[in-house]
Amino acid sequence: MLIGQRMAGKLRCAPQCLYNNLFEAHVNGNNIEARANMLQAAYQAGIAFTRSYVGYVHGIAHSLGGRYGIPHGLANAVILPHMLRAYGPVAEPKLAELACDASIAPAKADDHTAAQAFITWIDNMNARLGIPRYLEGINAADVPPMAAHAAAESNPLYPVPRLMGAEQLASMYRVIAGGHFADEPAVRAGEGQRRSTERPSRVARTAERKVAAWSSKK
Known part of the structure; x- marks a missing residue:
């Protein structure tokens, strides 16, 4: 894996976080927990983009x-x-x-x-x-x-x-x-x-x- 096995392991929670929170954050902007989880997932995805393009x-x-x-x-x-x-x-x-x-x-x-x-x-x-x-x-x-x-x-x-x-x-x-x-x-x-x-x-x-x-x- 281009981003390295160690880094990949740290980012593996992003897909689950997106799956659990994306739609909820979209329809309910007042759900701070869902929005915070999406913020974390976006950060992890950004790391993946930076490392693997x-x-x-x-x-x-x-x-x-x-x-x-x-x-x-x-x-x-x-x-x-x-x-x-x-x-x-x-x-x-x-x-x-x-x-x-x-x-x-x-x-x-x-x-x-x-x-x-x-x-x-x-x-x-x-x-x-x-x-x-x-x-x-x-x-x-x-x-x-x-x-x-x-x-x-x-x-x-x-x-x-x-x-x-x-x-x-x-x-x-x-x-x-x-x-x-x-x-x-x-x-x-x-x-x-x-x-x-x-x-x-x-x-x-x-x-x-x-x-x-x-x-x-x-």
């Missing part, structure tokens, strides 16, 4: 923020579950550790089951917090330069579990957009105005399968 989620979020002014926190929250799925099996052991640390999955769960439970928890928490599943307003014409920017920022600086080139990152923008870019003609009336919180379109599912296909390659 970030990944493609941040690279893509920076490109979206620079191009469209999307707040960095919002972009990261939307992108995170999609990118974790895109990383595929190579990321599952670490995600499984987080799931077990947070009591999202039992310690005896296999890596795949625990990792998927962790990603699903992020999806569900985003929904509870009112964070959309997809981002609207992304233009297909902007994807190549944004993907190139994300690749240049991330490679080889960020210690990601799986390396992705600009072409692979470009596929992620369609996934994040829910399968439809703002400058593409609508397939049918109203399709272009599809709410970002709706189920993914057929195009989005195709993009997700494409990403999953190369993620599964060793």
Whole structure:
């Protein structure tokens, strides 16, 4: 582990702290205990970021923020579950550790089951917090330069579990957009105005399968 086994042990309580307190701190700002626990979890996460750095989620979020002014926190929250799925099996052991640390999955769960439970928890928490599943307003014409920017920022600086080139990152923008870019003609009336919180379109599912296909390659 990049942050070192000793330091990692000190930070292992952060996932459980987030799991127990994030939503409560969001809906009840008067709960000082929940807010204090979130402060501690944020501090521990900051240590982890400082020691081990970030990944493609941040690279893509920076490109979206620079191009469209999307707040960095919002972009990261939307992108995170999609990118974790895109990383595929190579990321599952670490995600499984987080799931077990947070009591999202039992310690005896296999890596795949625990990792998927962790990603699903992020999806569900985003929904509870009112964070959309997809981002609207992304233009297909902007994807190549944004993907190139994300690749240049991330490679080889960020210690990601799986390396992705600009072409692979470009596929992620369609996934994040829910399968439809703002400058593409609508397939049918109203399709272009599809709410970002709706189920993914057929195009989005195709993009997700494409990403999953190369993620599964060793």
